[in-house]
Amino acid sequence: MDMSTVSEIDIDQLAASQLKSIKQRYTKNRRQLIAILLEATKPITINQILESDSELAQSSVYRNLAILEQAGLVVRIITNDDHAHYELAEHILDHHHHIICSPCGEILDFHLSAKIEKALESSLKKIADDFGFSIDRHRLDLLGTCGDCIE
Amino acid sequence: MDMSTVSEIDIDQLAASQLKSIKQRYTKNRRQLIAILLEATKPITINQILESDSELAQSSVYRNLAILEQAGLVVRIITNDDHAHYELAEHILDHHHHIICSPCGEILDFHLSAKIEKALESSLKKIADDFGFSIDRHRLDLLGTCGDCIE
DNA sequence: CCTATAATAAGAATGATTCTCATTATTGCA
DNA sequence: TGCAATAATGAGAATCATTCTTATTATAGG
Structure with a gap:
């Protein structure tokens, strides 16, 4: 398997299709955001996005990341840091977790072994049932x- | 084992001692916050705290929760909800995780089986080493x- | 009982994020 | 291809949780 779950060409199709399903267009700005997140290889902040492309307007970045999140293409990561971080959704990258440095706010991705991930998931499924919850996803932070x- | 890891009487001693170690006093306001969090049985917001005791000043609650957090007595929980939630630290309650309802923001505690928790912890220890991280804690949210x- | 020091609380300030709205781009149709 | 109709953009204003300021009040220790 190559580096990412979905090849770069497919991402455009995926993005267009998922945006379409919530009646949104795949515009130049949104394409650019996807490209920046793809290059980043780790979750980044809005400020980092603005620094990496001075053409982008702050208000549009906020709005478009929110729309990409609604479309399920992007995940917003909240920590104790002041700034939210953003990365591509797990079906574009792959399922992973975050290791977070509290002093500097940096976030890196890590993977659990398939065995533990599986055991964890089946545990969590049972727990969700007990609580009468319908589960979207789980997240594990270090x-x-x-x-x-x-x- | 009884409901909590630490009995209510011991909490006062613990709180006093942990506050002292960061040169802070265990005042009436801080005692009251600990009591409210103990009664809550789940993570609550500052607004909920203010509603439960109209004597408390908002600015003091913010300040004192920050101090209790520095003392390691309280944990601040950040989700996508606008309001942070607070609960007592794990050595007062016990080690647990959170199940979060995205629509309403409610947070409940759940426990993993000892077996999985242990396997997870040993995995995470190895991963932290690989990344050259010193780890404080992990968190798992549903x-x-x-x-x-x-x- | 004093005095020094810390805690309190009311309200102002901060700052990330969201909202507004006039302008610009895009789509679908003739 | 040209023309509405509709959506996206971006500059700046507004929002709102949280933090800061400061005058007042409480506390600890000699």
């Missing part, structure tokens, strides 16, 4: 301090 | 829709 911030 | 919001 909170601590990265090597750079330890010194 | 995101979905509660029974009340499904109808």
